Amino acid sequence: xxxEVRDLTLALGERKRDRRAVLxxxxxxVPDGAFVSLLGESGAGKSTVLKVIAGILLQDSGAxxxxxxxxxxxxxxxxxxxxxxxDVRLFPHMTVAENVAYPLRMxxxxxxxxxxxxxxxxxxxxxxxFGPREPxxxxxxxxxxxxxxxxxxARPAALxxxxxxxxxxxxxxDDMRSLVxxxxxxxxxxxxxxxxxxxxxxxxxxxxxALDGGAVAQAAPPEELFARPATAKIAACFGDxxxxxxxxxxxxxxxxxxxxxxxGVPDGAARAVVRHGRCAAAEDARRxxxxxxxxxxxxxxxxxxxxxxxxxxxPPALAGEGAPLGADALVAAxxxxxxxxxYAGATYLARxxxxxxxxxxxxxxxxxxxxxxxxxxxxxxxxxxxx
Amino acid sequence: xAHDALALRRARRALAPYLLLAPALVLVAVFLFGxxxxxxxxxGIMPFxxxxxxxLDYWAQVLTRPDLVESVxxxxxxxxxxxxxxxLGGIGLAAALVAVRQTRLAALIDVQIPLMCAHxxxxxxxxxxxxxxxxxxxxxxxxxxxxxxxxxxSIVGAPSGWGIIAVYVxxxxxxxxxxxxxxxxxxxxxxxxxxxxxxxSPVRAFLSVTLPLCRGALAKAFLVxxxxxxxxxxxxxxxxxxxxxxxxxxxxxxxxxxxxxNRCVAMALNGVxxxxxSAAAIGYFAVLKREGRAR
Numbered sequence: 001x002x003x004e005v006r007d008l009t010l011a012l013g014e015r016k017r018d019r020r021a022v023l024x025x026x027x028x029x030v031p032d033g034a035f036v037s038l039l040g041e042s043g044a045g046k047s048t049v050l051k052v053i054a055g056i057l058l059q060d061s062g063a064x065x066x067x068x069x070x071x072x073x074x075x076x077x078x079x080x081x082x083x084x085x086x087d088v089r090l091f092p093h094m095t096v097a098e099n100v101a102y103p104l105r106m107x108x109x110x111x112x113x114x115x116x117x118x119x120x121x122x123x124x125x126x127x128x129x130f131g132p133r134e135p136x137x138x139x140x141x142x143x144x145x146x147x148x149x150x151x152x153x154a155r156p157a158a159l160x161x162x163x164x165x166x167x168x169x170x171x172x173x174d175d176m177r178s179l180v181x182x183x184x185x186x187x188x189x190x191x192x193x194x195x196x197x198x199x200x201x202x203x204x205x206x207x208x209x210a211l212d213g214g215a216v217a218q219a220a221p222p223e224e225l226f227a228r229p230a231t232a233k234i235a236a237c238f239g240d241x242x243x244x245x246x247x248x249x250x251x252x253x254x255x256x257x258x259x260x261x262x263x264g265v266p267d268g269a270a271r272a273v274v275r276h277g278r279c280a281a282a283e284d285a286r287r288x289x290x291x292x293x294x295x296x297x298x299x300x301x302x303x304x305x306x307x308x309x310x311x312x313x314x315p316p317a318l319a320g321e322g323a324p325l326g327a328d329a330l331v332a333a334x335x336x337x338x339x340x341x342x343y344a345g346a347t348y349l350a351r352x353x354x355x356x357x358x359x360x361x362x363x364x365x366x367x368x369x370x371x372x373x374x375x376x377x378x379x380x381x382x383x384x385x386x387x
Numbered sequence: 388x389a390h391d392a393l394a395l396r397r398a399r400r401a402l403a404p405y406l407l408l409a410p411a412l413v414l415v416a417v418f419l420f421g422x423x424x425x426x427x428x429x430x431g432i433m434p435f436x437x438x439x440x441x442x443l444d445y446w447a448q449v450l451t452r453p454d455l456v457e458s459v460x461x462x463x464x465x466x467x468x469x470x471x472x473x474x475l476g477g478i479g480l481a482a483a484l485v486a487v488r489q490t491r492l493a494a495l496i497d498v499q500i501p502l503m504c505a506h507x508x509x510x511x512x513x514x515x516x517x518x519x520x521x522x523x524x525x526x527x528x529x530x531x532x533x534x535x536x537x538x539x540x541s542i543v544g545a546p547s548g549w550g551i552i553a554v555y556v557x558x559x560x561x562x563x564x565x566x567x568x569x570x571x572x573x574x575x576x577x578x579x580x581x582x583x584x585x586x587x588s589p590v591r592a593f594l595s596v597t598l599p600l601c602r603g604a605l606a607k608a609f610l611v612x613x614x615x616x617x618x619x620x621x622x623x624x625x626x627x628x629x630x631x632x633x634x635x636x637x638x639x640x641x642x643x644x645x646x647x648x649n650r651c652v653a654m655a656l657n658g659v660x661x662x663x664x665s666a667a668a669i670g671y672f673a674v675l676k677r678e679g680r681a682r
Contacts, residue, residue: 054584076583077592083584091578092681093599102595106586136681154586 278381
């Protein structure tokens with residue numbers, strides 16, 4: 001089933017004067033059988049969109065369509081959806097099997113068929129024999145599997161999931177992601193998942209809808225979202241990055257002595273996002289940009305004239321950080337003073353001072369605080385947006 | 388030195404709970420003194436009259452008096468019917484308040500004002516509404532539904548005790564709602580949404596999820612109302628029939644008897660009441676324990 005929302009607008013608040021716009025003309029669609037993620041930070045309106053689609057909340061304007069048919073007049077129980085809540089919400093007075101079979105019971109399915117389907121689903125979520133147990137005896141991961149089984153029990157036309165993995169340990173999350181994807185493919189169920197974890201959205205989705213401040217900031221396949229983020233927030237949401245406020249002049253972002261490529265960005269105040277895995281400092285920067293700096297139109301790194309133009313080697317310290325750097329990826333990006341270093345396991349992170357702001361760069365060994373070092377960035381890991 | 392300071396802090400921490408409990412313990416002590424004193428009087432011990440010999444005579448007198456069974460039965464009937472009706476009404480009121488998201492005005496009118504009214508006030512307005520010259524019989528008479536205001540079933544002294552039940556229902560429906568509405572709101576918000584998205588209509592979600600999850604609070608509210616309606620005397624005293632008398636009324640009349648020795652009989656009757664209300668209290672704590680285990 002194709003799920004579509006058109007121009008959803010909603011303001012929430014107990015009293016009229018407290019009402020605050022939560023959704024602003026949100027439009028996107030989830031193609032039949034696709035897995036789409038709604039990505040955004042807290043308060044972006046992700047869960048609200050999900051609740052409007054489920055019919056739990058009523059929008060002020062706009063429409064929800066299933067296969068092109070407007071369902072705004074249908075109450076939640078008539079929308080034929082499965083819903084997995086962030087806080088699980090298994091019914092504590094029912095056994096695990098009764099929980100899984102509940103949607104079937106509500107649809108008038110006979111006891112024998114209900115029991116069989118519940119047992120089958122519990123098997124598929126790797127909880128065979130858990131039927132007679134009480135929900136309070138389950139671990140967080142087990143409870144979330146039961147919730148998933150319950151949501152799928154009645155073979156819903158679409159599955160809605162509200163941050164289903166956020167309450168789980170990191171080690172469990174990956175297992176659950178695999179399980180959800182496997183079940184989603186097996187059932188062929190159109191799925192819309194809310195998440196604030198950009199990596200999760202990238203890994204699981206056919207398409208990602210990024211929400212910001214109650215509006216759609218970008219809707220694109222995950223590769224595009226990562227490679228060509230539409231806003232600084234989206235660029236920064238993948239983590240491990242530095243966000244800098246500066247000025248763009250003639251296609252170059254300036255902040256103190258740091259220069260970043262900003263092609264096509266109009267002159268004026270701007271915000272730059274630099275991914276840790278796509279920048280280097282000190283010796284790494286010198287080696288990486290040797291011989292190529294002049295070609296990118298950014299002033300060459302002139303710290304003692306050491307940083308020359310030309311392709312450079314991949315710093316070994318960066319190999320584990322984000323996408324691997326291409327041999328000719330880095331360009332000279334000026335220089336900055338080392339403020340301090342922190343140990344980050346595979347590498348150290350050097351905190352470079354840029355007019356009071358911080359550019360974090362992975363380095364193989366701690367740099368000397370107070371020293372001014374050359375910086376290099378990969379254009380595909382550096383995004384500049386008008387502020 | 389440091390060791391002493393640590394020992395002092397430990398001692399203070401150990402002592403703190405008892406000090407904080409002290410005011411409550413004083414109240415409990417006063418209550419226990421009253422209970423023990425009453426129990427002893429039921430066994431004929433009233434030292435201020437020089438009666439110090441333990442005797443079961445008063446209990447025997449009470450248990451063999453012909454009106455006891457009827458009085459206990461009438462009180463049980465009043466308590467049971469009132470608390471069941473209050474329970475059903477309370478569930479309905481709480482559900483309605485949850486459905487309208489408890490607007491302040493609704494909560495004030497439906498719960499807070501009735502809770503603040505004394506029972507005696509409710510008796511007065513019930514009488515003014517339903518007694519022969521009251522508003523309701525006159526309206527019904529005017530509409531031709533009853534022949535005359537006097538034909539309306541009397542609220543005072545009716546053998547069915549409907550007036551007493553009506554007062555308790557009016558007072559206790561909001562009490563049951565008050566005891567359950569917060570939990571019901573939470574359950575409905577959390578699990579009601581889950582039930583709705585699983586295909587349950589609002590009524591089925593309420594019956595299959597919300598209500599079962601509120602049964603502990605409802606059972607506790609029911610037991611409190613039952614124990615109160617069984618043990619309170621002023622409403623059956625004002626509105627009850629001459630015979631049978633509700634047990635608390637019987638005890639009160641014996642207590643008020645000019646012969647102070649009758650106080651022993653009154654206390655023995657109170658003892659009978661205490662047995663029934665203690666059973667309700669045991670039920671209450673059993674529910675509490677069960678809820679604790681479920682958590």
